[in-house]
Amino acid sequence: MMYGKQLRSLRERNGLTQEQLGQIIGVTKQTFNHFEKEYTIIPIKHLNLLCSYFHVSLDYIFGLTDTKQYQNVDQDIDLNIVKARLKEFRKENKLSQEKLATLLNVSKGTIGNYESNRAIIATPFLYTICKKYHISADYLLGKIDNPKYFE
Numbered sequence: 701m702m703y704g705k706q707l708r709s710l711r712e713r714n715g716l717t718q719e720q721l722g723q724i725i726g727v728t729k730q731t732f733n734h735f736e737k738e739y740t741i742i743p744i745k746h747l748n749l750l751c752s753y754f755h756v757s758l759d760y761i762f763g764l765t766d767t768k769q770y771q772n773v774d775q776d777i778d779l780n781i782v783k784a785r786l787k788e789f790r791k792e793n794k795l796s797q798e799k800l801a802t803l804l805n806v807s808k809g810t811i812g813n814y815e816s817n818r819a820i821i822a823t824p825f826l827y828t829i830c831k832k833y834h835i836s837a838d839y840l841l842g843k844i845d846n847p848k849y850f851e
Contacts, residue, residue, distance in 0.1 A: 701738060701741075701762065701823070701824065701827050702761075702762055702763035702827075703738070703742065703747065703761045703762060703763075703823075704735070704736050704737055704738040706756075706760065706761045706762075706763065707721075707735065707736050707742075707750065707761070708736050710750075710754045710756065711736070714754070717729075718732045718733050718736065719732070721750065721753075724749065724750075724753055725746045725749045725750060726746075727746065741822070741823050741824055742823055743820075743822075743823060744777065744820050744821065744822070744823050744826065744841070745777075745820065747761065747823060748775075748776075748777055748841070748843075752775045755768075755769055756768045756769055757769055757770055757773070757837075757838050757843075757844075758837040758838050758841065758843070759830070759836050759837050759838055759850075762827055762830060762831075762837055764830055764831065764834075764836070764837065764850060765836075765850060770838060770843075770844045770846075770847075772844065772845070773838070773843055773844055774842060774843050774844070775843070776843075777820065777841045777842060777843065778842040779817045779820065780817065780842075781841075781842025782814070782817075782820065782821065782840065782841055782842055783814070783815050783816065783817050785839065785840050785841075785842065786811075786814055786815050786821070786840065787815055789829070789833070789835060789840065793833060797811040797812060797815070800829075803828070803832070804825045804828055804829075806825065821840075821841075826840065826841075833849075834849050834850040834851070835848065835849050835850070836848060836849070836850065
């Protein structure tokens, strides 16, 4: 993915250490280091906290857009909106749960879990969907209403 370079750049531009950012999101310096180097995938909840802290969009962190921040951003992720928007996205793109599961190399049950609020979508799966279909991660997570798709 692309978030490691962006996280490091934001951290350095703001004069912060990995330890300080780790404390902000509730992880150790070593864990944050692994997130920044992409040795370990950063969970969406931690990535969202960092986006809120730095006032940047998930789309910017993922390298999907140069737009750092959208207007009218909801800082929290609403699982009910995520559920609805994932279903909407699948239907718009004529994807069954099985087809989407195959695309993401996960079980159909995993997609079902995402669409029933039993689990928040995993970072690499969100990134893959957004990158392949040019859809905003911030939109899918209910943080914004526009833009929905990128050019």
